Amino acid sequence: MKSFVRWGATLGLIGGALLGPSLTPVVMERTQVLALTEAEIITKLKPIPVFTLTNAEGAPLVATPPEFPQPSTCSWSLHQPAGCQSLLGDAENSEP
Numbered sequence: 125m126k127s128f129v130r131w132g133a134t135l136g137l138i139g140g141a142l143l144g145p146s147l148t149p150v151v152m153e154r155t156q157v158l159a160l161t162e163a164e165i166i167t168k169l170k171p172i173p174v175f176t177l178t179n180a181e182g183a184p185l186v187a188t189p190p191e192f193p194q195p196s197t198c199s200w201s202l203h204q205p206a207g208c209q210s211l212l213g214d215a216e217n218s219e220p
Contacts, residue, residue, distance in 0.1 A: 174201050175208040177215065185215060 177185040184199040
């Protein structure tokens, strides 16, 4: 009984490996991809809150990570106000 299961599994894997690549173009030709318009994307993303730390002038607060090999900066966009408060506390306690 085990040999039949093993034999069937082997044939299935071999058949899939041999037929899979030959069927891919046929499947891809009939596949339709639906994309959202820019207005639909904005409508869906608008209710999601995003929090960013800014300085007194309203510019995003940026940092230069010391572990980056090239001079670069990064800013943060967070989805939870608690994370923003924590980041603000860390920024106030760190060196400018």
